[in-house]
Amino acid sequence: MKRLLILTTAFGALALPATADEITVMGWGGAYTASQIEAYHKPFTAATGTTVVSVDSDNPATPIKAQVEANNVTVDVAILEIADAVRLCDEGVIIPIDPASLPAGVDGTAAADDFLPGTLTECMVPTDIFSTIIAYDASKYAEGEGPKTIADFFDTEKFPGKRGIRKSPKVTLEMALMADGVPAGEVYAMLETPEGLDRAFAKLDTIKADAVFWEAGAQPPQLLADGEVVMTMAYNGRIFNAAQQEGKPFDIVWDGQVYEWEGMSIPKGAPNEAAALEFVKFATSSEPAAKAAEFISYGPPRKSSASLVGNIQGTDQPMSPNLPTATENLTNALASSLDFWADRDTELGERYNAWLAAN
Amino acid sequence: MTDATAPLTTTDGRPLKAALAAAGARARRRALFLVLPLLIFVMITFVIPIGQMLHQSFYNPYFSRNAPNVAAWFAGNPVGTEPDEAAYAALAEDFRAMQAAKTAGEAATRVNYTLPETRSLITKTARNAGDLAPPYKEAFLAIDKKWADPAVWQAMRSSSTAYTSDFYLIAADFERAADGTVQKVPDKQRIYVKLFIKTFILSALITVICLLLAFPIAHLLATLPMAKANLLMILVLLPFWTSLLVRTTSWIVLLQQKGVVNETFVALGLVGDGNRLNLIYNQTGTIIVMTHILLPFMVLPLYSVMRVIPPSYARAARSLGATSWTTFRRIYLPQTLPGIGAGALLVFILAVGYYITPALVGGADGQLISNLIDFHMDKSNWSLAAALSALLLVGVLLLYWLYDRLVGIDKLKLG
Numbered sequence: 001m002k003r004l005l006i007l008t009t010a011f012g013a014l015a016l017p018a019t020a021d022e023i024t025v026m027g028w029g030g031a032y033t034a035s036q037i038e039a040y041h042k043p044f045t046a047a048t049g050t051t052v053v054s055v056d057s058d059n060p061a062t063p064i065k066a067q068v069e070a071n072n073v074t075v076d077v078a079i080l081e082i083a084d085a086v087r088l089c090d091e092g093v094i095i096p097i098d099p100a101s102l103p104a105g106v107d108g109t110a111a112a113d114d115f116l117p118g119t120l121t122e123c124m125v126p127t128d129i130f131s132t133i134i135a136y137d138a139s140k141y142a143e144g145e146g147p148k149t150i151a152d153f154f155d156t157e158k159f160p161g162k163r164g165i166r167k168s169p170k171v172t173l174e175m176a177l178m179a180d181g182v183p184a185g186e187v188y189a190m191l192e193t194p195e196g197l198d199r200a201f202a203k204l205d206t207i208k209a210d211a212v213f214w215e216a217g218a219q220p221p222q223l224l225a226d227g228e229v230v231m232t233m234a235y236n237g238r239i240f241n242a243a244q245q246e247g248k249p250f251d252i253v254w255d256g257q258v259y260e261w262e263g264m265s266i267p268k269g270a271p272n273e274a275a276a277l278e279f280v281k282f283a284t285s286s287e288p289a290a291k292a293a294e295f296i297s298y299g300p301p302r303k304s305s306a307s308l309v310g311n312i313q314g315t316d317q318p319m320s321p322n323l324p325t326a327t328e329n330l331t332n333a334l335a336s337s338l339d340f341w342a343d344r345d346t347e348l349g350e351r352y353n354a355w356l357a358a359n
Numbered sequence: 360m361t362d363a364t365a366p367l368t369t370t371d372g373r374p375l376k377a378a379l380a381a382a383g384a385r386a387r388r389r390a391l392f393l394v395l396p397l398l399i400f401v402m403i404t405f406v407i408p409i410g411q412m413l414h415q416s417f418y419n420p421y422f423s424r425n426a427p428n429v430a431a432w433f434a435g436n437p438v439g440t441e442p443d444e445a446a447y448a449a450l451a452e453d454f455r456a457m458q459a460a461k462t463a464g465e466a467a468t469r470v471n472y473t474l475p476e477t478r479s480l481i482t483k484t485a486r487n488a489g490d491l492a493p494p495y496k497e498a499f500l501a502i503d504k505k506w507a508d509p510a511v512w513q514a515m516r517s518s519s520t521a522y523t524s525d526f527y528l529i530a531a532d533f534e535r536a537a538d539g540t541v542q543k544v545p546d547k548q549r550i551y552v553k554l555f556i557k558t559f560i561l562s563a564l565i566t567v568i569c570l571l572l573a574f575p576i577a578h579l580l581a582t583l584p585m586a587k588a589n590l591l592m593i594l595v596l597l598p599f600w601t602s603l604l605v606r607t608t609s610w611i612v613l614l615q616q617k618g619v620v621n622e623t624f625v626a627l628g629l630v631g632d633g634n635r636l637n638l639i640y641n642q643t644g645t646i647i648v649m650t651h652i653l654l655p656f657m658v659l660p661l662y663s664v665m666r667v668i669p670p671s672y673a674r675a676a677r678s679l680g681a682t683s684w685t686t687f688r689r690i691y692l693p694q695t696l697p698g699i700g701a702g703a704l705l706v707f708i709l710a711v712g713y714y715i716t717p718a719l720v721g722g723a724d725g726q727l728i729s730n731l732i733d734f735h736m737d738k739s740n741w742s743l744a745a746a747l748s749a750l751l752l753v754g755v756l757l758l759y760w761l762y763d764r765l766v767g768i769d770k771l772k773l774g
Contacts (some may be wrong), residue, residue: 090482092461162616167723192476201547212640213722227617339479345738347475347548353731354550356723357557 022051023076023275026064029056035295036079036127040283043291051276063086064267068093073269076276080124085265086338089123095266095273096122097280104284105304114286114302116325118335119261125284126263128298131324131333132171134253135222135239136231150256150332153231154179154203156210164223164232165204167213169352170341171233171258174201174334178256184334191340197348201355213356224250240297240322242310252322254329260336261301297302299325409752414462416745422469426453426464430519438539442512446493471741473525473535476516479753480505489651510537526746551731552746558728559754561646562710568650569657569706570699577661577698581668599655607719614638614720640722648720653709657702664698700766708755721728 002134021023025041027033033054035190041052057063061084067073079331080088088094099120102111114119119126134153136146140161147159156163177187177196180203190196212229214220220234221242242248264280266273282288289300291309297319300309306327312319320326324333367375392570423430428449436446457463463485470479481733484491484502491498501504517525517535528534528541532549536542543549576595580588613619621635630636638644668691676686714729721730735744762768 087464090461090464208723211723215718226615228615343471343476343478346472346735346740348745349734349738350550351548353726353734354547354553357550357553357726 011126018077022053023272023279024053024055024074025057025077025079025279026057026060027079028058028060031296032298033079035292035298036283038295039288039292040279043288044279044282048278048348050279052279059084061085064088065091065093068125068268071098072267073267073271075267076270076272077264077266077279079127079262081123081262081264082119082121082126083338083342085124085263086121088265088343089121093268094123095268095270097125097266097277098122099125101281103281103285105302106308107304109304114261114304116261116301116303116335118337119301120215124263124265125280126261126301127284127289128263128292128296129261129301129324130298131257131259131273132166132175132233133236133239133257133324134175134231134255135220135224135234135250136253137227137249139249145317146251147231147253148255149253150175150179151181153233153253153256154207156207159230161230162210162212162228164229164234165207165211165213166233167215167356168196168349170345171336172204172352173200173348174196174258174336175233176200176332177254178332184256184332186254187334188337195299201351204355213301221248221250223320224248236322236324237297249254254324254326255332257324257329257333258336259299259324259333262298263301293323293325297322299323301325396735410728412745413749415741416526416749417524417742417744418522419469419472419518419526421465422515423521424520425457425460425466426450426515428452429515433516433519437709438513438516441509442496444494444496446512447499448493451488451491451495451498454485454491458488459487469738470514470518472515472529472743473509477511477514480511486585487540493733508537513537513539516653526742527750530746530750551728554726554728554731555750556743558751561642561727562707565646565649565653565710566657566703566707568646569654570703572650573654573657573661573702574699577658577665580658581665582670585709595655596656598651603715606652607648607716610644610651611639612721614644614647615640625749639720640725642721642725644722645717645725645727648716649710649713652708652716656705656709660701660705661683661695661698664695668694696766700762704759704762707758711751711755 003342021344025036027036033056037052037054042052044050045052052140055075057083059343061076061080064073064075064078064254065088067075089096099112099115099122100110102125104110105114109317115126116129119129123197134147138146140146147153147155152159173191174187177190177200178184180199182190182196191200212223212232214223214232217235217238220229221231221238223232223244224234225248231253238253239250243250264283266276266280270276284302286300286302286304287308289302290305290310292298293300293305293309294313300306300323303325306320306323306325309320309323311317312322321328323329369375369378377654390423429446432446432449457466461696463482465480467478467485480503484499484506486504496545505511507525513535514561516539517523525535530551532544532552533541534544576591580591580595583591611618615621616635616637618639621630624630625632625635638647672690672694673686676690681689711727713727714733717725717727718730718733721727728747732744732747732751735741735747759768
C-alpha cells in the first residue's frame with residue numbers, strides 16, 4: 001500500500017511542475033476548505049501575486065508522509081490536526097517553524113502571547129479551534145431555565161432526562177472532573193493520579209443510568225432532534241449547522257468546553273518553501289483568521305482576532321457568540337492535552353470500555 | 360488362461376499399473392489448472408492476510424530495531440538486573456540514533472503499549488538526546504526521575520525483542536510486573552476476557568432465537584404450494600438484499616424512546632409515558648437487531664433441507680400410531696438436523712465477528728469483542744488488534760472442532 005502511494009505520488013509529481021509564483025495547499029475539502037479559500041487564498045494572491053492551488057484529501061497527513069518518503073513533494077502547505085502534526089514532526093516529515101518568526105497580532109501582542117495558551121508549537125501554526133461542548137434542546141426548557149454549566153450536565157435531579165455521552169474517554173473524563181469542581185488548569189494533573197481517575201469515573205457513574213453513548217459526530221444532533229436525549233456532548237460545528245441551517249432549537253453550554261485545534265505545516269522538501277512560509281505567516285495573522293471564522297464556526301486561535309470577526313456569511317447576525325474562542329465562551333475552557341492522550345490512550349480506552357461493560 | 364505371475368500390460372506393452380497412474384496424474388494436473396485461479400485468489404485474499412495478521416500479533420519490531428544497543432544490554436543481563444552505567448550509556452547511544460533518524464515516536468509507541476506513560480518519557484528524552492553526557496544515569500534522571508523506575512526498564516526489556524507474547528498477555532487481561540513476573544491487571548482494567556465470554560454468550564443466544572424463529576417459517580415455506588412459497592420467500596430475502604446500515608438505522612427509528620414501538624405502547628396504554636422501554640442503545644438492542652439481520656442465514660439452510668424431506672415419512676409414523684409430538688421429535692426433527700447445524704454454525708460465526716451493528720445500537724453494555732478490535736485498529740495498535748482477532752479465531756475453530764465431533768461436519772447441508 002505504502003509503495004503504491006509512493007509510486008502514484010511520484011508520477012503525480014511529474015505531471016505538475018510547480019512554478020515559482022505558485023504554491024499548493026492541501027486541505028480537507030468541503031465547507032472547511034471553502035472558508036480557507038475565501039479567507040486565506042484569495043487575499044494572499046491579491047496581496048502578493050502568488051497563485052494558491054487548493055487540493056483536497058481525506059486527511060493530508062497521509063499523502064504528505066508518502067510524498068516526503070518518496071522524495072517527491074508537490075504540496076507546499078498542509079492543513080493538519082495537531083495530533084498528526086506532532087507525530088509527523090517526530091518522524092521528521094515537517095519543517096519546524098520558529099514561533100518567534102510569526103507576525104505579531106494587530107494589537108501588537110507578540111505571536112507567542114497572542115495564540116491561545118498551549119496551541120502554538122514549532123510543528124504547526126494553528127488556524128482554527130473546534131470544541132466539544134454540551135448542547136441541549138432549548139425548546140425543552142423555559143426561557144433562561146436551561147443548563148448553564150458543565151455541572152448541570154451531571155445534575156439529573158435539576159435537569160432530568162437522558163444524556164448523550166461520547167463512547168470514548170477523551171474529553172469525557174475531562175468534563176467529568178470539571179463538573180466535579182476541578183479547575184480547568186488542574187484537570188490533567190489530577191487525571192495523572194489514580195485518585196483523580198477514580199474521581200472522574202465516580203462522577204461518570206452518577207449519570208451512567210441516564211446515558212446514551214454515541215460514537216460518530218453526526219449522532220448527537222440526531223439524538224437531540226429525536227428527543228432521545230435532553231442534552232449531549234457534541235462538536236460545536238455540528239450543533240451550529242443544525243441550528244443555523246436546519247433551524248433546530250439547539251443551544252450550547254460553553255462552560256467546561258474542551259477544545260482542539262488544526263493548523264498549517266510545511267512538509268520537508270516543499271517545492272516553494274519560501275513562498276509557503278510567507279503564506280503561512282499571512283494566513284495565520286489576525287485578520288485572515290478572523291475572516292475564516294465568518295464562514296464556519298471554528299474559532300480563530302489568536303486572541304487579537306476575536307474582536308475582528310464579523311457577521312455569519314449571508315446573515316446579519318454576529319458569528320462571535322458561536323465560536324469556541326469568544327471571550328465569554330472561554331471563561332472555563334480546557335485545551336485538550338496531546339501528551340496526556342498520546343501516553344494513555346490505550347490504557348484509558350481499556351478502562352473506559354471496562355467501565356462501559358460493567359453493570 | 361494367462362500366466363498368473365505375469366503383470367497385466369496394455370496393448371503397447373506398458374505395465375497397466377504405470378499407465379493408469381500416468382493417466383491419473385494427467386487428469387489431476389488438468390483439474391489443478393481448473394482450480395488454480397480460485398486457489399490463487401484464496402491465497403492472496405485470505406490465507407496470506409490471515410497469516411500476516413497472526414504474524415503481527417506477536418511481532419512488533421518498532422522498539423527493538425531502533426534501540427539495538429540497549430537490546431544487546433538486555434540480552435546480556437538477566438531479568439531484574441539493576442540498570443548500570445553501561446545500560447544508560449547504551450540507551451543514550453540509541454536515543455541519539457533515534458533523534459537523528461526521527462524514529463523516537465514509533466519506538467516510544469511500542470514501549471507505551473506495555474507500560475502507559477512511557478511514550479512522552481521516551482520522546483522527551485530523545486528530543487534532548489544531544490544534551491546527554493556521562494555520567495549517563497544522572498543525565499537521564501535530570502531529564503526525568505521516572506528513569507529510575509524499574510517498571511520502565513522492564514517495559515523496555517519486553518519491547519527489546521521483535522517477537523513477543525506481550526500482546527497475547529494483554530489480550531488475556533494479564534501484564535508483566537516490574538520484576539518480570541506475569542500478573543492479572545487491576546480489576547478496573549480487566550475487559551477482554553469478560554468481553555470474549557459475553558461475545559460468545561450473546562452469539563449463542565442470538566443463534567437460539569434465530570433457530571426458534573426460523574424453524575416454523577422454513578417449515579411453512581417448505582410445505583406451501585410453490586406460488587405462495589415463492590411470495591413468502593421474497594419477504595424473507597427482501598431484508599437480505601437491503602443494506603446493513605439501512606436496516607440497522609431503521610431499527611433505531613423503531614426502537615428508540617420516542618420511536619414507533621414505544622409510541623404505540625404508550626398510545627395503547629401498555630406502558631406509562633414516563634416508563635418507556637429501553638429497547639435500543641443496550642444489550643437488548645444488539646440482540647433484537649442482530650437477530651433480524653442474521654435470520655435469513657438460518658431460514659435458507661433449514662428451508663433447503665426441509666423441502667426434500669418426504670411427507671410420507673411423517674404420514675407413515677402417524678398411521679403407525681405415533682402422536683404428532685412423537686412424529687415431530689422422532690421423525691421430522693432428526694431429518695432437519697443437517698439444516699439446523701448449517702444454519703446455527705453460519706449465524707453463530709457471523710455473530711461472533713459482528714461489529715457495525717453493536718457499535719451503532721449496542722450503547723454501553725451491548726458491545727462485543729469486535730468493537731474493541733476496531734478500537735485498537737483505530738489507535739494503530741495493530742499488534743493487539745491482531746492478538747485479539749487471533750484469540751477469537753481460535754475460539755471459533757474450537758467450537759467448529761467440537762461441532763465436528765458432536766454432529767459431524769459431513770452432515771452439514773448449506774442448501
